[in-house]
Amino acid sequence: MAGTSPRYDSCRFCQERFIQRSGPGRKKEYCSLDCRRQAQRERDGVLERQEHSALPLGRRIAEDLQALSAALLEAEYDGRPLPELLRCAGEVAREVDYYRAAAVQDARNQGVSWEQVAEAAQVSATTARTRWPERRVRERLQRRAGERAAVRQPTAPGVGDAGGKLLPQAAERASVKLASALSYLHRASELTVREVAEQTSLSPSYISRILSGERTPAWLVVCTLVELFGADPAELSVLFESAHGLVPPGRHAIPDAVARLQAALRGLHLAAGRPAVGVVRKAARGALSTQAISEILDGEMIPGWEQTAALVTALGGWAADVRPLWEAVHYTFLLCLDPPDGPEQFPSARSESP
Structure with missing residues (x-):
């Protein structure tokens, strides 16, 4: 009828307003064919739910982000040149972008609406749906998996993590933990540094540097100290290997x-x-x-x-x-x-x- 204002309804999937058809027939529930199809996919259970997945998608990315951030901090402390600093920062930024996508997908898997995602991301619901649709997120995470695999792939002995070597920051962290463990055992033993030196034939200054983390000892020295302190050297075996950047080859029984x-x-x-x-x-x-x-x-x-x-x-x-x-x-x-x-x-x- 001329002069009648159009009637609006909200789409059941995206909640966007759209002009409702007039006249006889079934009223529209969705603003577009795409929204209707996506709603049908959700009803059919095509979108995976969080309770069926072993871990949130963002969890592993967050763990890798921790390691990449540590690498950036190490580069900053070492005063490395600007190109290397920016390369490390770029890796962190790229991983943060992947994490955002994974976090949104995790939230959607848990039943969070696009409106809630949009509010958390401080964007419109339309932008959120366009930026993080499930298919695109899955494709991006597959691409990330390929990138990470390429990073971990050894290129030549002694380069990166090849040749049985851990990345420097991981080895440094393990070295700090090894020193902390030895220092704790020393304190618990109530032996003085001089008494330890007398019973191990090691110099007091060398023992002090080991306990302070200035020196990473050989395995024989670790065993000697730990046994003197009344503990089991096996408990420190993995920390020792990591502190020396060693990764035993192959799979274990x-x-x-x-x-x-x-x-x-x-x-x-x-x-x-x-x-x-x-x-x-x-x-x-x-x-x-x-x-x-x-x-x-x-x-x-x-x-x-x-x-x-x-x-x-x-x-x-x-x-x-x-x-x-x-x-x-x-x-x-x-x-x-x-x-x-x-x-x-x-x-x-x-x-x-x-």
Whole structure:
């Protein structure tokens, strides 16, 4: 009818207003065919929900961001030239962009609406839907996976992480933790530096530099000191290897892979001064129960990744540094489900699902 104002309705999918058709027939529920199709996809369960995924998409990216930020800080402290500083900053910025996309997808998987995403990102709902549609996010994360794989791919012996070497910042962090663990054991032993020197035939000044972190000792020296302090050198084996930038080649049998992960966690606990279980639980902000912490540190339980990351962070470590050890355990468990040459023997510790 002439002079009648158009009637508006809100799209059931994107909530945008649109002109409703007039006349007989079923009224429109969506502003466009694309919105109707996407709503149908959600009803059909095509979009994955968070409860069906092992880990949030953004979790691993955040862990890599931690390592990249540490590399940038190390470059700044070392006074490296501007091109290298900007290269490190560019890697961080690119990873932050990937993280935003993954975080939005995680939120959408949990049922967060586009309006809520838009409010959090301080953009319009239309911009949010255009910037982070599921298909595009998946494609971007696949591209990121390829980029990260290329970064980790060795190009020549002794370059990057090739030749059995860890990245410098990871080795430096492990060296600090190793010194902290030795220093704690020394204090707990109540021996003076001079008494340690007399019983080990090491000079007092050398021992002091080891305990302060100025020198990273050889394995024989570590064993000598740890045994004198009344502890087990095996608990520091992974920290020692990491401090020297060593990555043992190849995959390990299940018991060995589990032992290495447990040694890494116990080493971090030792480096933190063996805090009580309650203190660790408080530092983990409730992500771990006191029973779980005790069972993990006692070797009675093989934690899932979320538990491992929470424990490592609570002990002052870097989750990204421990992730390869956890993945080695996970890999061997999967391999054991379909062993190529017969079944392997599982360790006695029970396992939590990743």
